[in-house]
Amino acid sequence: MPKPHIDVMLVYDALNKHRDILVNFGPYNALSKSMAVDPKGLMHCYFLLDELIKISPTGEIHSQPMRQALLKVLQEHPEVNDTKYNGQVWMNIKSERLNVTLSHCRRLKVQSSWGSCAAKLTGAEYQLLQKLIQGMSGKVVLDEPPKKRVLKKQESDISIDENGFPNILKTPEPKEATVLALEDAKPEAVSKGVKRPLTKRLGQRAKANIEKQRGQKGKSMAAKEKTKKKRKRCERAFAKKASAQIPKGPGDRRAWPWLEVHDGHPEKEG
Numbered sequence: 001m002p003k004p005h006i007d008v009m010l011v012y013d014a015l016n017k018h019r020d021i022l023v024n025f026g027p028y029n030a031l032s033k034s035m036a037v038d039p040k041g042l043m044h045c046y047f048l049l050d051e052l053i054k055i056s057p058t059g060e061i062h063s064q065p066m067r068q069a070l071l072k073v074l075q076e077h078p079e080v081n082d083t084k085y086n087g088q089v090w091m092n093i094k095s096e097r098l099n100v101t102l103s104h105c106r107r108l109k110v111q112s113s114w115g116s117c118a119a120k121l122t123g124a125e126y127q128l129l130q131k132l133i134q135g136m137s138g139k140v141v142l143d144e145p146p147k148k149r150v151l152k153k154q155e156s157d158i159s160i161d162e163n164g165f166p167n168i169l170k171t172p173e174p175k176e177a178t179v180l181a182l183e184d185a186k187p188e189a190v191s192k193g194v195k196r197p198l199t200k201r202l203g204q205r206a207k208a209n210i211e212k213q214r215g216q217k218g219k220s221m222a223a224k225e226k227t228k229k230k231r232k233r234c235e236r237a238f239a240k241k242a243s244a245q246i247p248k249g250p251g252d253r254r255a256w257p258w259l260e261v262h263d264g265h266p267e268k269e270g
Contacts, residue, residue: 003060011061011069014051019073019080021048025097037104039117042132043125045101050132052102057137059106066095108133109140 015022027041042049053059070091074081081090108114108129118126159167 003062004056004058005062006056006065008065008068008072010055011052011065012072014048014055015069015073016076017051018048019077021045022073022094023080023082025101028097028101031100031104033100033103037107037113037116039120039125039129042101042104042129043121046128046132049101049105050135052098053105053132053135057135058140059102059109059136060141061098061102063095063099066098067091070094103142105133105136106140106142109136110142 021044025041026044027038028045031038031041052061071087074087074090081087083090083093085093108117114130117129121129161167161170
C-alpha cells in the first residue's frame, strides 16, 4: 500500500517546530524497524510525533515530501546538521529515523503490546503515550518484512545409470582409437619405426627414471669409497711419521744436554 503524500509545508512546520528532536532522536538514533519498541525513546520524540500524527493520522508519510521538508529545514537552519556528513547523507539518516519512530507507533496501534510500556514508563508518561497512539486513525498498516527469495523447482535433465548414480560422475571411458592401437600394436610395426601410442612413452619415461636413480646411487657410492680410501692413506702416513720419531735401540737414544748456571742465567755446556 503506497504511503500518503502530505503537503511539504505541513511537514516542514512540524519539523521546524521541534528542531532539537530532529538533531537528536535519543535511543532511536540506533534502533531499526525490526527491533523492539523503546517506550523511553518514543517519549523523547513525543512532541514531534504528535505533530506528525496530526497531519497524517495513519502514521505514514511519503519519503518525497519528507526529504523536501528536511532540505528546507537544512537551508534555513544549517546548524541542525552537526554531523561530519554532507546534507544529502544527513537527510537520508533523518528520514530513516522518522520512519522508524512512526513504524513503532503503528506497531503499538495494531498489536497493542503495552506491557513493556507500562513497566518502563511513569504513570504520566504512560498516559501521554496512550493518548498519542489513540490519536492515530484510519487504516494503520504495519511494514511488511522483506520477502525471502524462493528458488523455482526445476526438473533435472541428468541421466542416471542402472544403480541410480548420475552418469556425469562416472569415470570417463578410454577412447576407442587408443584401445585399438594398444591391442593391434605388433613388434614388426615397432621395428619399422611406427610409434606406439602411450605405452612406449610411459615405458621410456619409467626406464629413464630408473637409470637416473641408479646413476645417482652409483655416484654417491663412488664418493663414499673415495673418501674412505683418502682417510686410510692419511692414517698410514701419520702412523709412518710417528714410528720414525721413536728410537729403535740404545744407540739411537739422544743424549741429555748439560746446563751450567752462571750469575743466575743457565748456559749450555759447549
